[in-house]
Amino acid sequence: MKKILLFLISVMFTLSTFGQSEINYSPVYTVTKVGDTLTMKFQYNKGDGGDLTLAQFDFEYNNKLLSYISHESQAPTGASFARNSWTGYKFVPKSNSDEDDMDVQYTWWKDEAGSNSYETGADWGVERITVQTSAAYTNGNEFVKYQFKIKDKFNSGYDNYNNIIKVNWANYQQADGTQIQTTKSPSTQSLSGIEGGNAGSFTINLKTANTNYTDYSYTIKNGAGESVATGDFDESGQATVSGLENNVTYTAEANLAEDATYLDQVVTVSDLALVFAEAIGAGSGPSGGSTTFDYFVQDIMADVVGDNDGVDFQDSYEILAYLQGVTSGNTNLITQDGQTEDYSGIESTYGAVANDVVTFAKSFTPIDSDTSSKTIDLAHGLRGDVNFSHSWEPTVSSGEKTVVASSSSFRISSAAGAKYSQTETANIDLISEINGDGQVVFSINSEIEDMVGSQFNIVYDPNILSLENVIFDTGNEMTNFSNVIEDGYVRVGSFDQNVSTTIKEGTPYKLIFTPLENIQNTSGLISFRVKEGVKADGTQINFIIE
C-alpha cells in the first residue's frame, strides 16, 4: 500500500511538473493566389500548463515568398506588447532535440547556443513578440495577428509554398517565473493551392505547312480581349513568351504578314479544282452530306465569297476569276498578294466540329504544376488554301469528313480513304530561247495526260522584256487564263470547269516577249514559281523540270 501511494504521488508530481501549453499559429482566411493577403494569428493554448503571464516567442518567415505588411497586437488591455524584427537571419534549432519543444529551443537560444542560435539567411526574416500581463492569459486568446502579401514564387528559388512560417521557440512563464513547458502546432506553416504568379517561359509552336515561319506573328489576349503579348515566330516556328500568369486563361492567335512575297502562290488551280468539285458535289457542311472534302475546315477555307452559305459555284468562279485576273464585283476573302484571311487555333482541336460548327479554339491556361500547360501548338490556315499548301491540315478526328460525293467524278478513282492531298510528280520542260525574229520565246512543253488544270506563275525582267503575247494550244474546251499580276509577273494556266477535258499535250503555252535592249541570250530573264497541275481525279501534280 505504501508503494502504491508513493507511485500515485510520483505520477501526480510528474503531471504537475510537466504540465504543457501550446502556441498555435494558422491563417485566418483562406488564401488562393499570388497577391492575396495572408493573415496569420498566433494563439495561446493553455492545455494543462500553468497560468501564463509572460509570453515571448520567435518565428521566422520566408521573405522570398511572403512580404510583411503589418501586425496588430491582440494582447488584452493593460498588457505590455512588443515586436522586434530582423531581416536576413534564420534560426538554428538545437540538434538532436525536438524542434517542436519550444521551451527546450528557447533555453537553447538563451543559455546554450551563444552566437550559434541564428545564422544569416537572406531568404528569411525573424519576428519576435513579447506580451506580458498581470493577470493570467485567457486560454484561446491571440497574441498577435500578422499580415503578409503572398509573393510570386517565379524566380524565387522555391518550387512551392511549403514551410514558409515556422515558430522557432517560445518562452511561456508563470507570474513567479516558472517556465511552462510548451509545444507548437503546427510544426511549420505551409500554403497549398496558390495560383497565379508569373508563368515563366511560355512556348508557342506554330503549326503550318508554310515553312517561312518568321513571316508569322502571334497575339495573346486576356479574358477582357486585351492584348498582353505579341511577337514573331523564329526560324524554327517557335515563340517564347514571358509575362503570362499562372491560372489565367488566355487566347492565342497567329497571323501571316500581309506583305509576305508568296501570297499569290497560296491559292492555285489545285485549290480551284477542289472547290469546283465540291460545288459540283454540293451538299457540304458541318452536318455532313455529299462532299468531296476530307475536312470540315475546308468548307470554311473554300467559302471565299464569305457568305457562310457553304461551298457553291459562286466560290469556285470567284477563285477562277481571281486566277484569271478578272474583277468579279465581290469582295472576296481569297488569300492573295497583300491580303490574308487567317484562321488559327490550338492544334489538338483545330477544325473540330462542335454542335455543327467548325471551331478554332484558342484558349489556354498555364498552370504552374503542369509543365505541359506551358507550351501550346498553334495551328494556322488561310482562306482559299483548300489543299493546305500553306496551311495546317487538321488532325482532330471530329474535323474529318467520312462521306464522299458520288455525284462527282472528282476523286472517284481515288483509293478508299485516300485524301485529296495526294500528289504525284511529272516531268515538263520550261525553256526560253531567242527565235529568228529576235523575240524571246518561253515554251511550256508537257507530255502529261489526263491533266484538267495547270498553272504557271512566271517572273520576268520587265526592264529587259516586254510580254507581247501568250499563245495557248491546250485544246478547244479548256478555259485558259493569262493574268499579268504586276509588271514582270504573269500567271498562265487552264482549267476545265467540267473536270473532264484534259489539257492537250505538246506545247500548250507559249509566251512571246520582245527585248527592250540588245541581248544575246536570256539566262535569268525568265524564271518560274508556281508550276503545278491537277488531274481529273483531283491528284495534284507537282511538275519536275529536269
Add this chain to the structure above:
Amino acid sequence: MKKIITLLSLVLMMGCYQDDDLVTLYPDQEVPQSLQIKELIGIKLENTIVTDRVAMNVKLPLDGKYRIKIRHGMNNELISQEMIEAGEGDNLLKVYVASLEKSGYLIQLTDEFHNILGNQSFVVN
C-alpha cells in the same frame, strides 16, 4: 548634202548590224582574263556576287544546242532555263538576275539532253 546622205547610210548600216547581233554568237571572241576557262568545256561567271547582270563565258566542245539552267542553291530546284545555239569555243553571254530573288544559286551548262558540262555557284545580292 553628200555628207548627210553618207552619214544617214552609216547610221542605217549600224542599226541593221545591231539587229543581227541579237541572235548571233561569235565563238572565240577575245575573252577577258576574268572569264577565261582553262578546260575545253565549262561555264564561268565574271563575278560570284551579282546584283543586276553579270558576264558569262560558256565554252563549248562543238557547235550545237545547249541548255543553261539556274537552280536554287538550297533545294536544287530548277527555276530558269534557256536554250542556246552556239559555236565551239568561248561564247560571251550574260546572266540577268534583277528578277531573281536574293539567294544563292547554281548555274549549269548542259547539252541538249541534260548532260551536265559545267556549273558554278553565284549569289544574287
